[in-house]
Amino acid sequence: MIDKRFTFKRQSSSEPDTTNETETKTEPAKAKKTISWVELLVIVCCGVFFLFAMTSRILFEYRTDDNSNLEVVVGSCTFKNNELIKYDGSEADVVIPDYYEIDGEKYGITSIAYRVFYGNSNIKSITMPDQIVKIGLFAFRECKNLESIRLSNKVETLGDSCFWNCSSLAEINLPTSLKKIEPYAFWNTAITTIDIPESVSEIGLGAFNKCSQLETVYIRHNAVVKTSFTTVYQAFSNCPNLKTIYVPAELVEQYKTDTNWSLYSDKFQAIGEENA
Numbered sequence: 001m002i003d004k005r006f007t008f009k010r011q012s013s014s015e016p017d018t019t020n021e022t023e024t025k026t027e028p029a030k031a032k033k034t035i036s037w038v039e040l041l042v043i044v045c046c047g048v049f050f051l052f053a054m055t056s057r058i059l060f061e062y063r064t065d066d067n068s069n070l071e072v073v074v075g076s077c078t079f080k081n082n083e084l085i086k087y088d089g090s091e092a093d094v095v096i097p098d099y100y101e102i103d104g105e106k107y108g109i110t111s112i113a114y115r116v117f118y119g120n121s122n123i124k125s126i127t128m129p130d131q132i133v134k135i136g137l138f139a140f141r142e143c144k145n146l147e148s149i150r151l152s153n154k155v156e157t158l159g160d161s162c163f164w165n166c167s168s169l170a171e172i173n174l175p176t177s178l179k180k181i182e183p184y185a186f187w188n189t190a191i192t193t194i195d196i197p198e199s200v201s202e203i204g205l206g207a208f209n210k211c212s213q214l215e216t217v218y219i220r221h222n223a224v225v226k227t228s229f230t231t232v233y234q235a236f237s238n239c240p241n242l243k244t245i246y247v248p249a250e251l252v253e254q255y256k257t258d259t260n261w262s263l264y265s266d267k268f269q270a271i272g273e274e275n276a
Helices: 037-059 249-257
Strands: 072-074 077-080 083-087 093-095 099-102 105-108 125-127 148-150 193-196 216-219 244-247 268-270
Touching: 072 099, 244 249, 249 268
Parallel strands: 093 125, 125 148, 193 216, 216 244, 244 268
Antiparallel strands: 072 077, 077 083, 099 105
């Protein structure tokens, strides 16, 4: 039996449905967190430091960040802050160690300090590790019996007078990392031929002065190399046996007319014309 009191009421679309009101309410959106300039700067600095550390590890086998100011002795060598600062040995053949240790950490040698081997007449040969970037002022000056030296393949600068009067030094191979040869670097050595790599953009005043046996020079830089000139000294002054300076073909005429190089205008030839 149907109850006639029952009525059906259609809900108007204009009336809100509150049946599940509690379920459909959404939580208020959370505010986005912003990074302050200070925090951003810290993040960037940390990133740069990490990148530098990783790059250093790639370029150098051992650590190069020793700031301890501790002096560490390895054999006849004394090191401090990644630099060879003293040598007191009497060996004829010197091999500079690759590293020294502090608290179990290995630190590489990146430079040779002022006058480290000055006047040592016992030395005949020197071998240095490939982390060395700089050779300091007078480093090997007056090592009159030094006959051969193996430079680091990362050396960028040969210091002022570093091989001054190494009168037995007849041959040296300059690495392609080298950027500058300081004044008087090879004064009065026994070098007969020198090949200056393309990376070298500057040769200091009197760098090869009094190299009386020097006959042939190669300068491979892709522009006229910077040098200095006085009435007394030039890059190859007092080299009586110098015959030829080979430079890139396109630079021959520029060298001949350049103020600091014109003294050797009759000696310039193009690289590749050695047997012409």
